[in-house]
Amino acid sequence: MRYEIIHTTSYAYNRAVTFDPHVLRLRSRNDCTQTLHDFHLQIAPEPIRISDIIDLEGNDLVKVWFDQTSDRLEFTVKSEVETFRRDPFNFLLEPWAVRLPIDYPEPLRTQLHCYLHPLGTPSTVDPVVAQLAHEIWQDVAGSTTAFVCELNQRLHENCRHQVRETGPPLEASVTWTQKQGSCRDVAVLFMETCRVMGLAARFVSGYQQGNPNWKRRHLHAWVEVYFPGGGWRGYDPTQGMAVGDRHVALVASAIPKQAAPISGTFRGSAVRSQMNAHLSIKVLDGDDGGGVGASDSLNLHQATEREIYEILHSKGTAKKEIQAAIEAIAYWQDGDRELTWKNLKQSTKSGKHKVKGFGKKTYKLLQELAFLREA
Incomplete structure (x- = not known):
């Protein structure tokens, strides 16, 4: 599938403010599942410096600095991306990883360390999440792949979707107790439940093709699970599906905050601000969502x-x-x-x-x- 994506994020302030450096995580990643063919970034007001950065987890970031005050700030990204993962299940687990919990050998355990431990300081296992994890583990008799598929379906069926454009993800136990949340809330719940069972998982921010008739689109979030023998594989509990060629990943991180599309602060007194976002996703090559696509x-x-x-x-x-x-x-x-x-x-x-x-x-x-x- 080939997509043209135009994503604009704007901030309006009731008075001029001073902008600190901002980090943008809006460049689609390049790997065996997708290729970024074209990328254009427009920023207003114009920054004095723009720097391309690779972070600790291999994500492509853009950092910008400003030297002027303004009562508005706008970022527009136009990308052309091609996705390739037609079959999300084309892998075989290593024999030692077919059942949970997985006893990761070294050096793999060290490499996956940050993706195995629950969020929070100190890192502790939430009893609500632990109960959910062990219930599913028992239901699937410890099967690794069955655990992930059942978790994906259970969250999809039981958590009512909410649109919440701003704010950090809710704690996993809160989302499961309330049985509702935004895509990033449910993604964190999925990720934490995997980690409770010793399965490495990370948070992903990106786009999902969805229905072309939707009047409004939003940035999306899902999870990638590391399968020994299969590598990182995406699961979208909001949609209740494995991730194929209808998802476009921007960044992935062990910490959801590090996958936020835009990070930055401003300085000023008695300032009120308002954020608006507009997202357009156009299919250039492949199914437009009205019929059955390659991943279906x-x-x-x-x-x-x-x-x-x-x-x-x-x-x-x-x-x-x-x-x-x-x-x-x-x-x-x-x-x-x-x-x-x-x-x-x-x-x-x-x-x-x-x-x-x-x-x-x-x-x-x-x-x-x-x-x-x-x-």
Whole structure:
């Protein structure tokens, strides 16, 4: 997928203020999952110096200095980014990492140190988060990948989404107790729950394609989990999906504050300020969000249960219907049976080999999302 992204953030003050240096984390990262083809930055008032910086975690930052006072400050970034992760599940865990907790060997444990410990000073495990983590751990019998997928779905299903444009993320226990929060609140809850189980996780700030008909878009937040054998893999609990080519990452950090898009202060007395943001995401190459994109396609001949679950759940399919679909697919994968659309249709409610709960609506949705050999 290829995107044109225009992101403007403006601050208005009731009187002129003096600006201290600001750090911008608005340059899309470059790695094996995405390429930044073009980047333009406009700043008003014009700074006296601009410096490109690589931080401790490898993120590309921009630091700016000002020498004049003003009653406004505006940053506009125009980027062209291409994303490549079509299949977020194309990896195999190391044999020693298939069950939690993971006993990381050295030097990996040292390298992951800051991504393993809960937030806060001193670093302590919150009992509310610990209970959530252990409940899921028991439900999935300790499976590493199943734990992450179930956590992703549980937060998506139980935490009502709120738009909260400013302020730091809430504490993980507060979000889970209230069962609601912004994307960054739910991301912190996801991250902390992983860390409780000894699974390295970091906070990610970026953009998500979403629905092209949305009247207003916002910066997004999700989590990347480090899988031995798979590296960093993204999970978006707000959307309830694994991260593929519809997400564009800006920065990732062990500490959410270090992934804030803009950091900086100003000086002045009795000053009131107001922030406004405008975000435009245009698809230049690929699906525009109205149909099925690359990250939504699935080969049912090779798909695992968790992959089928992820893709159907992302389309709003009920849990019981998803389980019925998985059961129906498994029936035709078993033994000498052949998994084709014609055969799978026999497992719908009116079919010869019907599976309870597997309806034509789910069958048709699978046809839109997945690939099978014709009968």
